[in-house]
Amino acid sequence: MMTSFLRLNAVKKSVYDRPVLKQIDYAFAPKSITWIKGAEGQGKSLLTNLICNLETPDEGSVDWDECKGRDMGVVFDTSALISNSSIAQNLALAIDHYRVPLNGKNKNEYISELLNIWGLPKTENLRPVALSRGQCVRIALIRALIASPTAFIWDDAFECFAGEDLRFVHRKLQEAHTQGMALILLSRYPSIPWDFAVNELQLEDGRLKS
Amino acid sequence: MKMTDHILDYLDELLRELLTWHKNRHVSVLVLINQVLFTGFEALGPVLVSSFLLGGLVAYTGRTFLTDLGQNQLIYNLIIMAVVRDVGPLVVGIIILLRSGTAITTELGSMRINREIDALETMGISSMSYLVVPRVIGMVFAILILSAYFTAMGLSGAYITFFWLAKIPFTDFFMRLTNALTAADLYIPLIKAVFTGLLIGTLCSFHGLSVGRAPTEIPQRAIKAVTQCVLALLFLHGIIALISFSWEAA
Numbered sequence: 001m002m003t004s005f006l007r008l009n010a011v012k013k014s015v016y017d018r019p020v021l022k023q024i025d026y027a028f029a030p031k032s033i034t035w036i037k038g039a040e041g042q043g044k045s046l047l048t049n050l051i052c053n054l055e056t057p058d059e060g061s062v063d064w065d066e067c068k069g070r071d072m073g074v075v076f077d078t079s080a081l082i083s084n085s086s087i088a089q090n091l092a093l094a095i096d097h098y099r100v101p102l103n104g105k106n107k108n109e110y111i112s113e114l115l116n117i118w119g120l121p122k123t124e125n126l127r128p129v130a131l132s133r134g135q136c137v138r139i140a141l142i143r144a145l146i147a148s149p150t151a152f153i154w155d156d157a158f159e160c161f162a163g164e165d166l167r168f169v170h171r172k173l174q175e176a177h178t179q180g181m182a183l184i185l186l187s188r189y190p191s192i193p194w195d196f197a198v199n200e201l202q203l204e205d206g207r208l209k210s
Numbered sequence: 211m212k213m214t215d216h217i218l219d220y221l222d223e224l225l226r227e228l229l230t231w232h233k234n235r236h237v238s239v240l241v242l243i244n245q246v247l248f249t250g251f252e253a254l255g256p257v258l259v260s261s262f263l264l265g266g267l268v269a270y271t272g273r274t275f276l277t278d279l280g281q282n283q284l285i286y287n288l289i290i291m292a293v294v295r296d297v298g299p300l301v302v303g304i305i306i307l308l309r310s311g312t313a314i315t316t317e318l319g320s321m322r323i324n325r326e327i328d329a330l331e332t333m334g335i336s337s338m339s340y341l342v343v344p345r346v347i348g349m350v351f352a353i354l355i356l357s358a359y360f361t362a363m364g365l366s367g368a369y370i371t372f373f374w375l376a377k378i379p380f381t382d383f384f385m386r387l388t389n390a391l392t393a394a395d396l397y398i399p400l401i402k403a404v405f406t407g408l409l410i411g412t413l414c415s416f417h418g419l420s421v422g423r424a425p426t427e428i429p430q431r432a433i434k435a436v437t438q439c440v441l442a443l444l445f446l447h448g449i450i451a452l453i454s455f456s457w458e459a460a
Contacts, residue, residue, distance in 0.1 A: 052328070074333075080329035081326070082326050083321070140329075143329075
């Protein structure tokens with residue numbers, strides 16, 4: 001039996017009595033990249049919610065590895081940053097919660113450095129509303145990756161990026177994967193080229209197909 | 211989306227988180243400070259104006275009415291009853307409900323719609339611990355602070371009215387007022403303030419977190435929160451007044 005950190009067992013889920021996910025069976029291997037492609041309305045966001053334990057399946061189960069638990073970083077189809085907090089406060093919340101080691105720096109220096117690396121200098125004191133959608137998603141990506149979780153889940157992956165921005169974010173995720181992080185990416189589009197093997201799945205008619 | 215649908219389950223969860231909140235305070239103390247600032251200081255204007263007017267009004271009408279009845283000596287008891295003990299705490303509660311209670315409901319509702327609460331939950335941060343507990347504690351502290359300001363300003367309004375009507379010196383006013391005060395007049399408003407803060411914080415956050423996916427649910431929930439809070443506040447203040455008067459009469 002293949003080892004997995006997350007297993008979807010015969011998951012079924014309806015929304016307002018309309019069956020959306022009819023039979024989802026899949027085991028996510030550690031340190032893998034899984035690209036789940038699906039057209040609008042096929043249930044990508046619903047599947048994300050189920051994986052993240054934000055909703056419970058009508059039937060079946062979503063089982064995370066018992067030892068590691070739900071160790072995940074998530075970016076939804078919206079950035080979901082805390083809107084009444086500044087960018088620095090959004091990141092500080094994650095740093096404080098995960099007790100991220102700051103490598104001898106103080107928290108503000110660490111946040112400034114992160115924002116510089118991700119191409120968002122001098123945005124610390126801005127509210128999310130002052131940034132573009134792409135910039136907010138970058139902050140959400142920093143927040144999700146900051147504690148190097150076992151798995152990174154991204155709904156509507158890469159959809160607000162193009163050109164150089166897309167290449168930059170892609171490179172950052174490749175770096176995270178190199179460090180051992182499993183990536184679960186859900187998108188309307190076919191996968192972009194990766195330096196690593198990618199499990200491409202199609203979410204169609206409520207089922208995951210290889 | 212997982213939600214606590216019943217108020218009793220919600221209360222149970224809130225009580226557990228209140229008891230263990232100190233363990234998570236490193237992430238939510240900022241929310242607590244913001245709540246105290248927003249409710250306790252930014253609401254100062256309307257609270258001070260209403261308390262001054264209430265104090266003045268009670269002094270004016272009470273003095274006229276009691277003088278006609280020949281019971282002028284009871285005016286200080288009436289002021290204490292209205293400003294310090296019964297009407298004052300209720301007025302503070304209603305102002306805070308209209309201003310900060312509705313803000314809590316709509317803010318948490320918007321956070322639910324924008325998936326900010328989902329993001330917190332996936333990070334392993336309990337929305338109850340991070341968002342609700344600091345707001346409830348902040349609400350209690352803020353109402354205690356505002357009640358003190360309300361009392362001071364209400365009594366100032368009463369004194370200025372007396373001075374305007376009969377040129378009563380401040381020392382005379384102060385001596386008569388303190389002579390009319392009892393211990394219960396000091397601790398009953400404190401009890402009311404604490405329960406008012408708990409009630410508004412709990413009910414308003416419950417309705418905020420009960421918002422589903424549709425933005426139209428936010429105003430609906432805000433209306434429900436205000437209606438239920440007003441009724442619950444009247445009931446709560448009535449019960450405390452009833453118990454305290456029975457206690458004193460015994």
